[in-house]
Amino acid sequence: MNSQTEKMLETLAGKLGVSVQYLWWVMVRGNKVEGYILLSFIVLGLLVSLIGFLAVRYAWSREGSHDDVIENGGLTAFVIGFIPLVLFSYWCVMDLAMPEYGAMTDILSKIK
16 A cells, blocks of 8 residues: 555545544455455355256157247346446455455545
């Protein structure tokens, strides 16, 4: 951190009535928690995709009768389940791998 950022952080900590170290710890910890929340959305999306894949596989395995409702619903669930993977994977990795970077960007966005 440069001196200007440290001064801004001290100002923010003074306004909140906490120490700079405690504010930094809270911000880093908050980014880790956010990363785990995003990870849970990704896992939930993968489970929905797995259920959709299994539904499509079940619909295709039935000889003679293709159930369009199961097939279309399964394909829809498969696609919808991958949306959280695409949307949240970058932020999840950033929050879990580099929570300090996330805390710094959060602080700088709140100060400006």
